[in-house]
Amino acid sequence: EGTVVIAGVGGDRILEILEALDGNGYLTADRLVLSPHKDERVFVEKFSEGLGKRWRLSEPLSVRESGRERPIWVADR
Known part of the structure; x- marks a missing residue:
């Protein structure tokens, strides 16, 4: 239940977690x-x-932060 948010680390680290x-x-x-x-x-x-x-992974959303484009994916069961 609920939502897990993981941001600000590398893709490999997110997968490890x-x-x-x-x-x-x-x-x-x-x-x-x-x-x-x-x-x-x-x-x-x-x-x-x-x-x-x-998990179904969405197309990435893009958020601008400190002059950089940051991708955000949402995955649902």
Whole structure:
């Protein structure tokens, strides 16, 4: 239940966090809001190969922050 937000770290780190939560049975949220600040392509590819089998990943939204475009993905079960 609920929503998990992970932002401000690299795409690989986001995946490590999610996989650890999932592996220990703690990833019970219905929605994920994810904003990697680097390694975006790797994040999307690896998410799709692993967790993406159980989560639907949206097209990225774009938010401007400190002069930079930051992608934000939403994933729903």
